[in-house]
Amino acid sequence: MDSPIERIRLSQTAKEQLLKLKRSTKIEQWNILCRWAFCRSLAEPTPPSPVPIPQDSNVEMTWRVFGGEIADILLLALKQRCYNDGLGTDKETLITQFRLHLHRGIGYLAGDGNIKRIEDLIGLVNKK
Template identity: 35%
Template sequence: MIIDRIRLTAAAKVQLSTLKRRYGLEHNNTICRYALCMSLATPGELIQEELSFLGGLEIDWKTFTTGNEDFYINLVKAWSENNAQHVDDESIKRYITLHVHRGLSFLSGRSERLEFMLE
């Protein structure tokens, strides 16, 4: 599977900026990785929405995964299989994008300090 970049919407870009400021983090990829994992661990239906990337940003896949590409792909594949979702390359790319966006929404709605990330 080849993923070159993770694309984020303008709303996700604003959420990242807020989260970076709130928690004192420097890198978008760190927050997005946590958002992906948080969403994957959260039960419930993943809404299949059409996203507009106009005014958003892109993160290089290798930067996003810090060299652990197979690990993140396998996490999403496992989620797909556990949730009876279609598993092919395009679907996995789409699920990653949707999970990152859902996870950013979850994180943006929290008011706790950073310690909740360590639980």
């Protein structure tokens, strides 16, 4: 499935938050932490606030690197979420909502003082 999202560049704030998560969880790959963050945001019942997000860090990846083997599933989840939130599923909406969900999720994970290791991420799933 072709994604309208080709490249992902994070904000400097998100990069710093991910560095904190990398240290605590020992997960070294940006894309894996970003997948967790994206899914964490999708699990929230409310849509993310439409705030401007700078693309001012040097952390960049393609959609395929971000999504890996589950890239198509993540794209479908994003489309479904946009539909559920009463938004369109056009290219620009998907790109914007993806960035908002990704950055909100990174903020949630970085701000959760209970996440100190990989098992704590897995525990988030078991709580739902």
